[in-house]
Amino acid sequence: MTTTQPRGHRVVVVGAGYSGMLAAVRTAHRTRRLGTRITLVNPSPRFTERLRMHQVAAGQRLADHRIADLLAGTGVEFVQGRAVAIDPRARRVTVERTGGGGDAEPAGAPEDVTVVPYDTLVYALGSSADTTRVDGAADHAVTLDDPRTAHAAGTRLAALAAAGGRVTVSGGGLTGVEAATELAESHPGLRVTLLSRGVPGAMMGTRARAHLDRALARLGVTVRAGVEVTKVLPGTVELAGGERVPSDLTLWTAGVRVSGLAARAGIETDGRGLVVVDDRLRSVSHPEVYAVGDAAAVRQAWGQVHGTCQSGLPTAQHVADAIARTLRGRAVKRFRFGYFHQPVSLGRRDAVIQFTYADDTPRRAYLRGRWAVRYKAAVSASPLVTYRLSRRMNVTSVLSRGGRTTR
Template sequence: MHTQRRIVILGAGYTGMLAAVRLARRTRKLDVRITLVNPSARFTERLRMHQIAAGQELADHRIPELLAGTGVEFIQGSATSIDTAAQRVYVDGTVTLHYDELIYALGSSTDTSIVPGAADHAWTLNAPRTAHRFSEHLAVVDADGGNVAVCGGGLTGIEAAAEIAESYPGLQVTLISSTEPGAMMGDKARLYLNKALDRLGVVREIGQAVTKVLPDAVELADGELVAADMTLWTTGVRVSPLAAQAGIETDARGLIVVDPTLRSVSHPNIHAIGDAAAVRQAWGQIHGTCQSGMPTAAYTADTIARQLRGKTVKPFRFGYFHQPVSLGRNDAVIQFTKADDTPGRYYLSGRAAVRYKETVSSSPVPSFKLSKKVTMSVQLSKGGKATRATA
């Protein structure tokens, strides 16, 4: 009979990486073996993929290097199935990992399956390699004075459209959205955002859904065709089907249903974090962002460490604090929010917003490195009164 506790973490994105590093530090005096599984050895800064797409180079951070000194074992591969009864994870059909505790951090990706032609003719920002290939094609389209359509008026679409327009002022960039870009912001912040898009020359097609993506155009619901030598798809989210296939209870979107301590309600030794978890607070359900994901990772690492020591844990509490949006390299707007992510009274813009964003919500790599040495906070707000009712 083994006494060593085996903890497997699936996914080495923002949340999986933080959970691995933080848990290693919190359990360094315990008999624990932590294994982190990820398809790539490169750490992907997904929130900065729009910069790669616009032709910028980001630092190449390698996961084994980020884990150096933690004792965490890294396995490069894709989890293909989970046997919850035997508590095993199968990786690429060749590696079998036994676990006592499983942290499920597989995250999400852009869904191109809903609209005809999107999977065949649109680009996404799901991976650095794809974003880099997009930038290479973008340079060719720019040389020909072409058109680029960005589908989706959420934060990713706005940031991508602004970044491309700033980097390639000769391109016509069209942002297509069924709702007003920045609709989640207050009036003043949204006005600033739109002025910035005007300054960058970004054309907006608002109020209609995309019905088809063609090789050289995007078709809208009224039949209008928006010319597009390249189409970037940033709307719609899908998660890995792995949890549902394993019989773990999920919601209609495939997110793992968790209890107040972020453990699966059907399999308590499975912890879901980030985009993979259906996390409810008194004010409603958390939606997947780095702002909410990192706290779920830190909380889960701390929770497992406390449970291994026989200590009690308190329910997870979280409240949103801000909506940071970059508008190219030299401009940004920050909408400060209430706990439920509705806009508050204040916003920040211009160079001050750029400095704020780079300080508060830039690369997570420094947080990983610091978490090897100290237990640091990665949460801006626990929601105050809005979340105390969940206790």
């Protein structure tokens, strides 16, 4: 078998979240006999389990997963630093090197600047909570993006619970529901309020949502649906109309935003900053750039994919395979994906799983209680299992095809 690219083809993956990590590990395995050089760039030396950050905020300790350990035996070079510029014409990424073993956003000045050249770039910078649209959210609210701030919040919550303090969770999506229930269960002394524009868990079916509502009520969470937060202040959250809700700690889970790095580089993005890709997940403006996970604007026959770990891992799997096939001179298949489920933890002792059609609309089937707890735990653990297996075999998700709806 001949290749269409010279040996030593350089693949750079920017971002080591769920999608970026799998893209790096799987590409290394798929191209191990081609002499491909793969570099993974990330600011933190630790892998962040975003699916479990609400547990950290509740004061629970998680296992410490080092990126270097997850990459062991793959041949992937890890560069600890923050990508600050992409030059598509010269095909290089400028990285501000950061050292010292800090977490998601290392503090202090960078040690030096490194230029990392690439032949193929995998853009996997993901997303974060959007604290820019509401005054004071960036200054006075806590997000679940950074393990350090989540851990600091968990430390504060113990004292607040002892004093009967108030915690407000802004955002009634699944992340907000998981956070509110986790905090209320871990710290019964807290008075937890969930603020939401719509009905919490609105994307779920009627029976699954009813179970979710019962869990919120059982744990003593006050739900304020149909409200809009207009300002976050020290000690209060202001709603549209002027009402102020007392809040000793405000957790922000409403809305998401992505890095502006791709847009600044001249790579075509949509109105939200997502990289516009074709049906092979290549940038429509720069075919040597692939985008995966939350950073990509991916369309399917049923509509646009929204960023979740469930959709991010299949995009990474597809891109790794696409790179390997291209280097071997083979045709690349188009990306197909359909959603399968909406797994939601409701503290450590309860959960609800809504099974879905490919477009993420709810089916009749759902799971609740202890079996749902086990199901959710398996889902949260599955990315790390996938990385470890992918170092030596091709692990294919059976849930990512979506049936006829995706064709």
